[in-house]
Amino acid sequence: MAVATIWLAALSVTSGLGALLDVVTRKLPNWLSLLMLVGGLGFGFALDGWTGLGLHFLHAVLALGLGYLLFIWGVFGGGDGKFYAACAAFFPVTQMLWHFVIITFAGLILAIIWFTAKRGFGLHKRKKDDFAKLPYGVAIASGSVALALYGMQ
Template identity: 60%
Template sequence: MAASGAALDVVTRKLPNILCAIMLVAGLALAFASSAWTGLGLHFAHAAAAFVLGYVIYLTGLFGAGDAKFYTACAAFFPIADMLGLFVTIIGAGFVLLLAWMVAKRTIRTPKGADDFAKLPYGVAIAAGSIGFALLKLP
């Protein structure tokens, strides 16, 4: 689902609410299935904290609203103890994306009136960071 969000962000510069909602429910359902109410609470706490953090970042103008919702949905797959690790991994992926974006902006010209496509598709960094962090957590 995260990869789908990244692809949609690249192609449309939008992260659909329905995708974020499905991811959020899936993350919380997985938490409940693996650790019952305790797991659900820990994952919900992470999603709630990510929502607040994403909203603050949105207010600064560094994130779009879709990015904040997508980050919240991805956070639901991890307990609150993983909040810093996930955030740092996403920021690292964002730095790599930014470097690639800067190179691409110098070589690829966007047509006038393509304002949305002049924006960095940060959903790619959120997805890459989330997937990378999940892979790091595998035994």
């Protein structure tokens, strides 16, 4: 089995688990982000050696910085920022802009569906608890998998 196929499966399963946990618990656990970070960096090394490891690591570091800024500005939760960096570790820094754009687009679609559903089911009157918040991990996961699938063509 090719490394690229295993890479896609690992990204899909781990990010899918993150999306599911975000929907069900509104938490993105640190252990999952750490597992994904190590896995993404490992695949970077397996695909392109030390250069690949460096390019994947740089993307993860820059994504963590961007995620931290989005957290400070109140756009992301702390878990979202770490999860974004963990997903970024699966891609070299040369794909950083596309990764961010695709995740943002997925977030826009998610927000439209989320707020329409909240209105339709009368959930917009709900108290401001964790479940009133948009589970942005879904957008991060789906955007990351979409980029991976696009890149495999």
